[in-house]
Amino acid sequence: MSDLQKKILVLGLGGAGCNTIARIAPRAPEGMEFAVMDCDFQTLETCAHIETRLAVGKALTDGMSTGGDLEVGRRCAENSAGQIETILSGVDLLIVIAGLGGGFGTGAAPVIARMARGFGSTTLFFTVLPFPFEGLVAQGKAHSAIRRLRTCADAIVQMPNALIQPDGDALLEKSLETSSRTLATGVIGLWRLLTHTGICNLDFAALHTMLNYCDAFCRFACATATGEGRADALIDSLRTHPLVEDGAMFEKAPGMIIGITGGDDLKLSEIEQIAEGLTPKGQECWIKTGIAIDPAFTGRISAIVLAAEAWKEPLVDDGRGGLKPLSGDGKQGELSGVLKPRSRTFGGAERTIWNGEDLDVPTYIRRKIKLPR
């Protein structure tokens, strides 16, 4: 791998994350790097085929699980900061798969996000949210973890477990298989688009832009279609994907990455059709389309879509006007919400009001500039 190539690491956190990785890894293309991390040694044993395994928190749990205590999960991660840093250093894009609502994944995810940010990596979190039957406590934990993640992760894709199940009365094994496959298609598809130099490959910078602007929340959908009229079928199945609210998300998405993978028989008209079918009508939308050609895909066509829920400019452009988010209700991000203007910042001196603006409030907050992280 040349130095110019960006390093992408897929990291499984906690029980759910490890299991998913264990399922994805065998069918992953060559060269894709995985790592798993948990404090439960049993879980790690199921991932024996993953090269990078990290057992954390030996001192805290003695190789057992956290028992659903996210504080323990957090401390496990913090205690093993040194080892985690070795794994994270030099990674440009960190894709984390974690199940929220439990112990380790929930507690450690924000710690990992913070560390990754310290290394300057872009982080994309695929978080699997608990089933309704797991109870309100698990749901609550998942929500608070999302909130904490939001301050340090670049993007979070939320996948409620209940939504990604096959219809009808499926067997348990099949259900788990389906949710893993949904994730796998997404992660592998993304990886393929970023690493394969295609005709119109999706480069790292485009993804970086998207993740920087998306204000932490992304929707994600993937689909594959074959045979006659496959482009139409693809659009249909993307739109009916459970994670995008029956296509409603696409209609209001202010930013989108469409990644199309096809075989040698991919036609331009198909690409055009898919791109047009997904682009929101009557709304400004930042769109980047990536196309990868893989001989293994002959006869079928596969697409993944990452759609931003909101769009925020992370940096100043012209200082005036051009800084407002293109859509959304203009709600401020997490950072600014936490940092309410403190009246005592300047020791009680009179506020500096200039043209109705309070200049004592940091400029980046007033201009709603999302700081690069």
Add this chain to the structure above:
Amino acid sequence: MAAPFITALEIGTTTIKVLMAEVRDDGGLMVAGLGECESRGVRKGEIVDFELALDAVRRAMEAAEAAAHKSIGESVYLVASGGRAESLLHVGGIPVLNEYEEPGGEITREDIDQALEVARKIPLPDDRIRLHTLQQNFEVDGRGGIVNPERMLAEELRVGMLLIHGQRAVVENLKKIAENVPVVCADAAFGGLCSAQAVLAPEHKRAGVVVIDLGGGTTDYIVYNSGLVKLAGSIAVGGDHVTADISSGLNLNRRQAETLKKESGSALINRLQSDQNISIPAEGGFNGRVVRAATLHAIINTRMEETFKLIAEKIEDEGLSGMLSAGVILTGGGSAMEGVTDLAQQVFNAPCQIGRIHDCVGLSTKQEGARFAAAIGCVRYAASQIKPELPIRAAWRNWLSKLWGGRHE
């Protein structure tokens, strides 16, 4: 010693500076003593804790006296930076009459004095205080740009006066501090004007220039064109705001933010440096952190760009934006920030440089010059005020009329 000996006192938000200097006959300055003390009890150029501020001023004065080996004397000149200063142009005029009291005639010395008198009478609200009244060019029958209209034929003579005024409470409090030291405060001069006196050569003033004093709590600016002050003002936003922004954006305490700003800050977002990380050392209960240079620079950049843009907008509103041939000159502590000249150059679309103090001996001007511009300029301003008369006595005699301006440059 024949050369007048002048002390300037600058009560800034970050530091209090006392500068004792002699003014040679040729206008050059010789710095005799310099006293500095970390400022306390001052925020955004305003006094928020009188006792603390007074104490700091006393210590700065002692330091200056120790350096100069002589006493400060009984009066000081005060740099009134901040005070939300603003400028106001007022044009007043009189009809010119000939010897038969008919319109149209030769402009006499009395006509000029009378016109100046009329123009100078500008009503101010009670909470504002007059700092300077600066004369503009004369206008004879609608023709502007006339330097000396004496003996010209005209029907009407008009003249503009640029009034620089500040907030009364702020300036009075600064003055009160000096009087409690105790020393007599002979005059107060607007900080931006002082800085301009220190760093501008006459050719700058003619070509058109804006001097921006980037202070700790305030940013003062003054615009010259064709040799005259055209616009001046002060925004109560300064280096402290940058520090506060960093402290809230990166969750650091003020001292850490200040150190970070001074050591690694940059007013420009440098794409090459954006991947760098800056580590903040551990201390006390703080475990040390790593922050991204990109985040830090973005915080600083947005704030400083905004400040410059506010000034640029003011300049544009006055229709002066195309008249800055000599560009932008930066002074004050904030001018030490990396990349600040480049940022100003972008915003004002004019060449920008750090102010260099001319004609001054006894100060390591190369490194420190920009920081002391206001204090040095204040001495120079004071010298220009007292030169025509006997220094101390005259200052005492018309104490009141002189005190807060009332006199033009």
